[in-house]
Each structure stands twice: as structure tokens, then as C-alpha cells.
Amino acid sequence: MDSYSDLKKEVLKELLAVGSFASQREAPHLASYIREAGEKLGQDVFNLVVLGEFKRGKTTFINALLGAELLPSAVVPLTSIVTMVRYGEIVKAEVVFLNGDRLYVSLAEVPGYVTEEGNPGNAKKVKLVQLEYPSLYLKEGVILIDTPGVGSVYQNNTDETYKFLPKVDAAIFLLSSDQPLSRSECSFLEEIKRYSVKTFFILNKIDYLEQRDRLEALKFAERTLAEKAGFDGANIIPLSAKMALEGRVKNDSRMLAESNLPEFTNVLERFLLTEKGAAVLAAACNRGLSAVDELTVGMQIEFKAQALPLEELQSKIGLFHQMVEDLRRDQEDNRYIFQGEIKKVYSVLEKEIMPFQESQNDKIGKDIDVLFTENKNLPGRQLLKLFETHIESAIMEAFENLKPVIEEKVKDAFGKVTARFSDKTNKAVEDLLAQSAKIFKIDIQGFTKTEPFTDESRLYFVFGEEQSMLLPDPVRIGAIFLPGFIAGPKIVREMKKKIERDLDRNCGRLRTDYSDRISESARRFQKELADKYASAVEGTAAALARALMMREKSEIELNEYRAGLDKQKDLLEDVSLQLKGLLEKIKI
Known part of the structure; x- marks a missing residue:
């Protein structure tokens, strides 16, 4: 059985070849798509x-x-x-x-x-x-x-x-x-x-x-x-x-x-390939094959277009550009609808944070009452320290329990929205291709990638007060100089205010962190959909432009051009066969 690392190197080699073809065919969006696939696999x-x-x-x-x-x-x-x-x-x-x-x-x-x-x-x-x-x-x-x-x-x-x-x-x-x-x-x-x-x-x-x-x-x-x-x-x-x-x-x-360490490393290597590694490698191969399909279609269009009479070719190019403009307006409408749908993801976040803040404020406040009842004879300073330690610990624990719940619900809501709009973009590409097929009798693969909710988080929690160094804190002064049973009730009141402030401040941080992540994920998703659609349009438009340009060349130049297309097509078919062969190895 080929090792995970060996197969990974082979897949990266074929992706590099596909990316090179995309650059030669003047399809920068497709070249970028393949480059990202290679980077993702390389940095896996x-x-x-x-x-x-x-x-x-x-x-x-x-x-x-x-x-x-x-x-x-x-x-x-x-x-x-x-x-x-x-x-x-x-x-x-x-x-x-x-x-x-x-x-x-x-x-x-x-x-x-x-x-x-x-x-x-x-x-x-x-x-x-x-x-x-x-x-x-x-x-x-x-x-x-x-x-x-x-x-x-x-x-x-x-x-x-x-x-x-x-x-x-x-x-x-x-x-x-x-x-x-x-x-x-x-x-x-x-x-x-x-x-x-x-x-x-x-x-x-x-x-x-x-x-x-x-x-x-x-x-x-x-x-x-x-x-x-x-x-x-x-x-x-x-x-x-x-x-x-x-x-x-x-x-x-x-x-x-x-x-017996070698037995374990052998078991781990098999797992990396047959389970986890196989999924990663297969995804990269499928991206490469999708790009090969698009590049092949571009060459088919170009080959057929250069054989048409000039007047007929110019007419078909005009039809193509009108079709693209109509579909572009549909895509712009979808973009505004998507932005509205993403607001629903923010509302999912808010529905979790608000009741959490209220319930924790009540719960931790009751904890302080119980602690005071059990420890009212402690000196004020010790009582204050006890309260502050408990508040920080309780809030931190509550947020750690909340985060997985929010993560799951926000990811689910985001996934549902992006799945719908992936379908919409698929439909737009399919419309583009269906109408292109009437003109040039071609076909192309759809687009199904959904950008996952980003895991990058800069969230951390903050506790304690931001007192000015020039102003004394009356609660702390009281805690130092007064016994607990005297200073205690005032400390309890101030601690409950502290609970409310710390919860509010850290809920704000949580809200900002997730809002930033939702916004970034939505931006990346929209960019990927737009790039995919642009790639489909761009590849066809560039092929038509080259075919039109070749009409001005001599017969000798035209034959050389056709021979070059045939050679590129053969090389691309070889890359396709290599990727399909790797997929079979991965499945084994």
C-alpha cells in the first residue's frame, strides 16, 4: 500500500500541472482555485x-x-x-x-x-x-x-x-x-x-x-x-x-x-491513509479533476469556434456576452439576498447570548448570597477575595460551557445558508453552460463547495475593574478596615454589580468574536462563489477571443495553433487519468 505521504506528493504534483495549464490558458481564477487546493493539502x-x-x-x-x-x-x-x-x-x-x-x-x-x-x-x-x-x-x-x-x-x-x-x-x-x-x-x-x-x-x-x-x-x-x-x-x-x-x-x-512502538506507528500510518488521509487526498483530487474538466471545455470551445465562419463566430460571441450580462444581474440579486440571510445567523447568536447573560447573572448572584451566609465572619479582605475568585471561576466555567453550544448552532445555521447559495451558483453556472451548449455544444462540471465557518478565534475573557490609580476604591478600603459582618452587605451589593458588569463585558467579547467570524466566513464564501462563476465566464470568453484572433492568421499558423491545442488536450487528458488513478489508489 502506498503511504499517505507518497500519495500526497503525487497529488500535489498533478495539481501543480493543472495550475500550470490554467495559467497558460489565461484562467487566473482557476489557477488560484488549484493553488489554494494545493496549499490546503500541503498545509494539512x-x-x-x-x-x-x-x-x-x-x-x-x-x-x-x-x-x-x-x-x-x-x-x-x-x-x-x-x-x-x-x-x-x-x-x-x-x-x-x-x-x-x-x-x-x-x-x-x-x-x-x-x-x-x-x-x-x-x-x-x-x-x-x-x-x-x-x-x-x-x-x-x-x-x-x-x-x-x-x-x-x-x-x-x-x-x-x-x-x-x-x-x-x-x-x-x-x-x-x-x-x-x-x-x-x-x-x-x-x-x-x-x-x-x-x-x-x-x-x-x-x-x-x-x-x-x-x-x-x-x-x-x-x-x-x-x-x-x-x-x-x-x-x-x-x-x-x-x-x-x-x-x-x-x-x-x-x-x-x-x-513495540513500531506496531503503533504502522497502525497510525494506515489510519492516516485509509480514513482521515483518504478524505483529504480525495477532496484535492476531485478539485483537480473539476479544473481539468473546465480547461478541457475551454479548449473544445476554442477548437470549434475557430472553425466557424467569421460572421457566424461574431454572432455567437455576441449571444454569449448578452447571456453573461443577464446572468450577472441574477448573481447580483443573489448577493443581496445572501446578505439578508446571513443576518439570520447573527440572530441565532443573539438568541443564545441574551438568556445566558440573564440566567448567569441570577445564578452567580445567588452563589454570592450563599457564600456570604457561610462566611460572614471572615475579615472583609478575605471575604472580598473569596467573592472575586468565585465570580471569575463561575463566569469562566459558564462561558466555556456556552461556547460549544453556540459553535454548533452558528455553524449549523451558516451551513444551511451557504448550502442554499451554493445551489444558486450551481444553477447559474448550469444556465451559462446550457445556453453555451446550444451555441458550441459543450459541457462543464458544476460547483458544490461550501466554505466552512472559520475556526479562527481571538476570543479571551477579561475580569476585574479598571480603577484609576489616583482614585481609591471605597469597597476595598472598607474590606481592609472593617470586619466582614459590617462590610459584608456592601461588598455583596458591589459584587453583584461586578457580576453584571463582567458578564456584560465578556458577552460583548463573545458577540464580537462570533460576529467577526461570521462576517469573515460570509465574505470568503461570497468571494469563492463569485470567483467560480467568473472562472466559468472567463474561460469561455478567453477561448472565444483567441479563436477570433486566430482568424487573422495564415493557414500555416492556424495549423500550428490547432496542433498546439491537440497537444495541450492530450497532456490534460494524461493529468486527468493520473488523478483518477490516484483516486482509485486512495479508495483502496
């Missing part, structure tokens, strides 16, 4: 997320895959921040903070941001850390992601891992041969099912067991996964991450084979 990324309870050896496993001790590991629960490792020619480390700031650091400084010891409770407000490393394993777009362990004494570690689940393409879940599957792991696996199209199971630390005990441990793990987590017939790969890492670092092939 795949989030391979390593998950599991703390101290299952996740970080050591990733280091083994990379063949270097890149990520920090220790004998205590260590990783507290999501760490992403992607391909790069040189080693880099970048810290991304919750407020959007970024900071390049050395590898030696990374533990100060990703570990519980270096960054307790995420006091440094780190969102994630991105590493670049020149591993061949990552070169084809795989991004390895190390997550904090679930079930440790550090609740924020578990929370961070749960938050990352929506970004999982495939998951590697590590079990341990020396510990049974825990209740927290079973609960976590239930959540993984919602997001991951494929979950690989690894039974780590097999070097701790004798051969006969390994088989018993595998059977027990399979039975537990089926009975407790609903993964019937799970394929569990026994492996020693520690031995694999040592084998990679020492370049010891015997130790590497004993670790």
Missing part, C-alpha cells in the same frame, strides 16, 4: 492528541515518537498546560497567553510555563505552549498534543484537558499495565467519543510485566473498556514508552522493536 494538519490519567506516561510516549527528550517529564503529576508540537526546521518554543500575548522562550524555560511546579494553578495565565521540532514524523502535518492528566489532585489540569477535546482529530489514550482503569478515566472516555473520529488505545509500561502477565493485562483492559466505557472490541497495543524513548535516543533497533 492533523491534531493527534495524547490523553489519559496523570502518570500514564503520556509525555514520555510523545518524546518516544519524536525521538528526543523534548517535553519535560518527572515522577510527579507534571504537565498542567496543553503543549502542541508541530514540524519546524529549527527548534522553537512559543508561549501563548490567555489575553492573546505571545512570548518566545528557550526549551529550558518551557517547564516554567507548562508544569504545575513552574506555573501552579496556571498563575501565569498561559493558554498553551507551541513547540516546533524537525521530526520527520511531524513533517506531513501531524501535530502531537500533550495534555494535562485527568484525575490528578490538580483540578485545573483535568479542566484544561476537557476544554481541549473539541479540537481532537484522533486520540491516543494511554492505559497503564500497573494500574486498573479508574472511574475518572471511564468518564473521560465517554467524553472522547463525542469528538474523536478514532481512538487508539495503548497499554503502557509493559516492561514492568512478564510475557504471560502482559496477555492477562491486555485481556483485562479490553474487558474493562467494553464493560465500563463502551469500547467493544478495542484494539489495545501493548507498549513501553520508556524503552521506546531509550531505543530512539540510542538508535538501538533491538530495544525499539522490543518496546
Whole structure:
């Protein structure tokens, strides 16, 4: 079986050939369409997320895959921040903070941001850390992601891992041969099912067991996964991450084979090709074939047009341009209708945010009342700190729960609108071709691409007040100098105002973030539809112009021109056959 990377190179080669033809045929929109298809395939990324309870050896496993001790590991629960490792020619480390700031650091400084010891409770407000490393394993777009362990004494570690689940393409879940599957792991696996199209199971630390005990441990793990987590017939790969890492670092092939890491990498490679990779490669091939069809049609038009009598050719060109003008007006009408339909997507967003803001304001306000009742004897300063910590935590949790709900509903609404207008553009292209067929007896493929809702988000949440340094805060002064039972009621009133302000401010940020993303997605979608229609018009118009120009040439020049068209057509047919052959390989 051809590897994913080999097939990817072949597809990129054929797309490059199609793009070259498009440029030669003076079809810039089509050349751009193919260039984007190539870039998308070339930059294809795949989030391979390593998950599991703390101290299952996740970080050591990733280091083994990379063949270097890149990520920090220790004998205590260590990783507290999501760490992403992607391909790069040189080693880099970048810290991304919750407020959007970024900071390049050395590898030696990374533990100060990703570990519980270096960054307790995420006091440094780190969102994630991105590493670049020149591993061949990552070169084809795989991004390895190390997550904090679930079930440790550090609740924020578990929370961070749960938050990352929506970004999982495939998951590697590590079990341990020396510990049974825990209740927290079973609960976590239930959540993984919602997001991951494929979950690989690894039974780590097999070097701790004798051969006969390994088989018993595998059977027990399979039975537990089926009975407790609903993964019937799970394929569990026994492996020693520690031995694999040592084998990679020492370049010891015997130790590497004993670790059983090669079995896992073979399974992963097959998955990348047969499931995830196949869909990506097939989409690129289909784009290439669609472009080949359009280029072929242009040459057919040009070939037929240059053989017509001059007067008849000029008449048909006039009919073509009149038809294009009529359809252009229809497209302009569709553009205005589309803008109106997109407003409905904004209303979906608003219907989620407004009741959320009201309900959370009421809920968190009641939380403050309960906290005050239970802690009214605390000093005012401690009471204020307790309230502020709870408000920030409660609002953050509420927004994290809200975002997936909004994401799904907005994507669904946007998808329905774009699907309808893809159909409208298909109809416009079909009308163009149907009428062109009457003139030149040609055919062309339709257009079915729908631009997805963009995942790019710049959202982060803000808490706390923006007090002037010159003006004292009377609530804080009271909290410092007065006991809780005196300052408390005033603090409670001010905290409820704070809840309302923080909710309003962060709902505004959420609204702006999604509004920007909807607007950008709509702009890209409209541009793609317009480019597609323009490409269909442009290709035919350019072919007719060349045919008209050739009428002024000599018979010798005309024969050379026809021979050139025949040669281009043969070459394009060869590219088409290559792409179809690749599609067959991909399906296998």
C-alpha cells in the first residue's frame, strides 16, 4: 500500500500541472482555485492528541515518537498546560497567553510555563505552549498534543484537558499495565467519543510485566473498556514508552522493536491513509479533476469556434456576452439576498447570548448570597477575595460551557445558508453552460463547495475593574478596615454589580468574536462563489477571443495553433487519468 505521504506528493504534483495549464490558458481564477487546493493539502494538519490519567506516561510516549527528550517529564503529576508540537526546521518554543500575548522562550524555560511546579494553578495565565521540532514524523502535518492528566489532585489540569477535546482529530489514550482503569478515566472516555473520529488505545509500561502477565493485562483492559466505557472490541497495543524513548535516543533497533512502538506507528500510518488521509487526498483530487474538466471545455470551445465562419463566430460571441450580462444581474440579486440571510445567523447568536447573560447573572448572584451566609465572619479582605475568585471561576466555567453550544448552532445555521447559495451558483453556472451548449455544444462540471465557518478565534475573557490609580476604591478600603459582618452587605451589593458588569463585558467579547467570524466566513464564501462563476465566464470568453484572433492568421499558423491545442488536450487528458488513478489508489 502506498503511504499517505507518497500519495500526497503525487497529488500535489498533478495539481501543480493543472495550475500550470490554467495559467497558460489565461484562467487566473482557476489557477488560484488549484493553488489554494494545493496549499490546503500541503498545509494539512492533523491534531493527534495524547490523553489519559496523570502518570500514564503520556509525555514520555510523545518524546518516544519524536525521538528526543523534548517535553519535560518527572515522577510527579507534571504537565498542567496543553503543549502542541508541530514540524519546524529549527527548534522553537512559543508561549501563548490567555489575553492573546505571545512570548518566545528557550526549551529550558518551557517547564516554567507548562508544569504545575513552574506555573501552579496556571498563575501565569498561559493558554498553551507551541513547540516546533524537525521530526520527520511531524513533517506531513501531524501535530502531537500533550495534555494535562485527568484525575490528578490538580483540578485545573483535568479542566484544561476537557476544554481541549473539541479540537481532537484522533486520540491516543494511554492505559497503564500497573494500574486498573479508574472511574475518572471511564468518564473521560465517554467524553472522547463525542469528538474523536478514532481512538487508539495503548497499554503502557509493559516492561514492568512478564510475557504471560502482559496477555492477562491486555485481556483485562479490553474487558474493562467494553464493560465500563463502551469500547467493544478495542484494539489495545501493548507498549513501553520508556524503552521506546531509550531505543530512539540510542538508535538501538533491538530495544525499539522490543518496546513495540513500531506496531503503533504502522497502525497510525494506515489510519492516516485509509480514513482521515483518504478524505483529504480525495477532496484535492476531485478539485483537480473539476479544473481539468473546465480547461478541457475551454479548449473544445476554442477548437470549434475557430472553425466557424467569421460572421457566424461574431454572432455567437455576441449571444454569449448578452447571456453573461443577464446572468450577472441574477448573481447580483443573489448577493443581496445572501446578505439578508446571513443576518439570520447573527440572530441565532443573539438568541443564545441574551438568556445566558440573564440566567448567569441570577445564578452567580445567588452563589454570592450563599457564600456570604457561610462566611460572614471572615475579615472583609478575605471575604472580598473569596467573592472575586468565585465570580471569575463561575463566569469562566459558564462561558466555556456556552461556547460549544453556540459553535454548533452558528455553524449549523451558516451551513444551511451557504448550502442554499451554493445551489444558486450551481444553477447559474448550469444556465451559462446550457445556453453555451446550444451555441458550441459543450459541457462543464458544476460547483458544490461550501466554505466552512472559520475556526479562527481571538476570543479571551477579561475580569476585574479598571480603577484609576489616583482614585481609591471605597469597597476595598472598607474590606481592609472593617470586619466582614459590617462590610459584608456592601461588598455583596458591589459584587453583584461586578457580576453584571463582567458578564456584560465578556458577552460583548463573545458577540464580537462570533460576529467577526461570521462576517469573515460570509465574505470568503461570497468571494469563492463569485470567483467560480467568473472562472466559468472567463474561460469561455478567453477561448472565444483567441479563436477570433486566430482568424487573422495564415493557414500555416492556424495549423500550428490547432496542433498546439491537440497537444495541450492530450497532456490534460494524461493529468486527468493520473488523478483518477490516484483516486482509485486512495479508495483502496
